[in-house]
Amino acid sequence: MLIGELARVTGSTARALRHYEQAGLIGSSRAANGYREYDESAAVRVRNIRALLAAGFTLEDVRPFLGCLDHDVLAAPPSAAALRIARERLAVLERRIEAQSAARDRLVAALAAAEKARAGAGTGAAGAGAARAGAGTGPAAAGS
Amino acid sequence: MLIGELARVTGSTARALRHYEQAGLIGSSRAANGYREYDESAAVRVRNIRALLAAGFTLEDVRPFLGCLDHDVLAAPPSAAALRIARERLAVLERRIEAQSAARDRLVAALAAAEKARAGAGTGAAGAGAARAGAGTGPAAAGS
DNA sequence: CTTGACCTTGACGCTGGCGGCAGGGTTGGA
DNA sequence: TCCAACCCTGCCGCCAGCGTCAAGGTCAAG
Numbered sequence: 001m002l003i004g005e006l007a008r009v010t011g012s013t014a015r016a017l018r019h020y021e022q023a024g025l026i027g028s029s030r031a032a033n034g035y036r037e038y039d040e041s042a043a044v045r046v047r048n049i050r051a052l053l054a055a056g057f058t059l060e061d062v063r064p065f066l067g068c069l070d071h072d073v074l075a076a077p078p079s080a081a082a083l084r085i086a087r088e089r090l091a092v093l094e095r096r097i098e099a100q101s102a103a104r105d106r107l108v109a110a111l112a113a114a115e116k117a118r119a120g121a122g123t124g125a126a127g128a129g130a131a132r133a134g135a136g137t138g139p140a141a142a143g144s
Numbered sequence: 145m146l147i148g149e150l151a152r153v154t155g156s157t158a159r160a161l162r163h164y165e166q167a168g169l170i171g172s173s174r175a176a177n178g179y180r181e182y183d184e185s186a187a188v189r190v191r192n193i194r195a196l197l198a199a200g201f202t203l204e205d206v207r208p209f210l211g212c213l214d215h216d217v218l219a220a221p222p223s224a225a226a227l228r229i230a231r232e233r234l235a236v237l238e239r240r241i242e243a244q245s246a247a248r249d250r251l252v253a254a255l256a257a258a259e260k261a262r263a264g265a266g267t268g269a270a271g272a273g274a275a276r277a278g279a280g281t282g283p284a285a286a287g288s
Numbered sequence: 289c290t291t292g293a294c295c296t297t298g299a300c301g302c303t304g305g306c307g308g309c310a311g312g313g314t315t316g317g318a
Numbered sequence: 319t320c321c322a323a324c325c326c327t328g329c330c331g332c333c334a335g336c337g338t339c340a341a342g343g344t345c346a347a348g
Contacts, residue, residue, distance in 0.1 A: 099200060
């Protein structure tokens with residue numbers, strides 16, 4: 001399989017694949033003309049890599065998983081280091097989701113308050129008061 | 145308040161504040177000597193901005209909230225336009241949270257499968273089988 | 289032989305959020 | 319008078335994951 005086909009079947013691009021190779025995540029044999037050649041397992045490997053990337057991993061983070069990615073998924077008996085990194089990434093993801101959910105909740109609350117203020121008073125003076133009530137849970141409180 | 149003090153009270157840096165200004169997120173009056181001068185509300189505003197950034201917003205994302213950040217929190221004089229933008233942002237937030245939650249779920253599933261495989265078989269042959277079972281929800285399935 | 293679709297390496301560009309340095313001006317205190 | 323501690327603008331660097339030329343070589347088809 002040449003690089004273009006691998007790109008197609010993995011939903012990536014030739015450029016990305018060369019990038020992964022340069023990062024040491026995938027390998028390739030070379031044909032006589034210098035073209036990269038891949039076998040079937042490369043497709044699986046690349047899909048796994050991209051899945052990890054999509055999950056917020058960096059290329060560096062993916063490296064420890066290389067042993068597993070060959071076979072079929074990243075569920076092969078992974079090294080302790082791989083597990084550790086996965087958990088770290090998971091924690092980061094959780095924190096990010098948490099932070100964004102908090103932002104969302106604040107925004108929802110602010111919207112509700114704004115609409116209530118709208119219904120109550122037109123000028124916004126009363127609205128500012130209602131708004132201030134939400135301030136405790138608002139971004140200003142998150143000044144860590 | 146000069147930029148250094150504002151940086152101190154907001155836990156940021158002068159460099160960052162100039163960056164926000166260049167991005168149009170904060171303003172400043174200038175003293176005769178050209179120094180930036182800020183009033184108290186600037187600190188609140190900056191803290192709000194940083195809170196949003198910490199929540200995964202980009203500077204661009206923050207821009208629509210500017211009207212709210214001035215006063216005290218993100219509850220503004222609820223103009224129809226502001227409400228609309230807020231709702232748009234809310235939708236974007238929801239989508240982002242959704243995407244990241246999906247990534248998290250995949251990662252969790254992969255971890256669970258990995259640990260099951262670990263507990264089940266050491267060599268990897270049987271482990272690969274167990275792994276394959278988890279593959280449906282695992283990264284390999286996320287080849288979009 | 290030519291065309292056109294593939295492939296190669298190399299190198300610069302881009303986005304985001306600053307850090308850091310260069311090369312200055314200003315101000316207050318010893 | 320001189321230093322230290324501020325401030326200014328401007329610009330390059332960095333990380334990450336590629337995109338996008340540029341400038342070619344290769345190969346099958348017409």
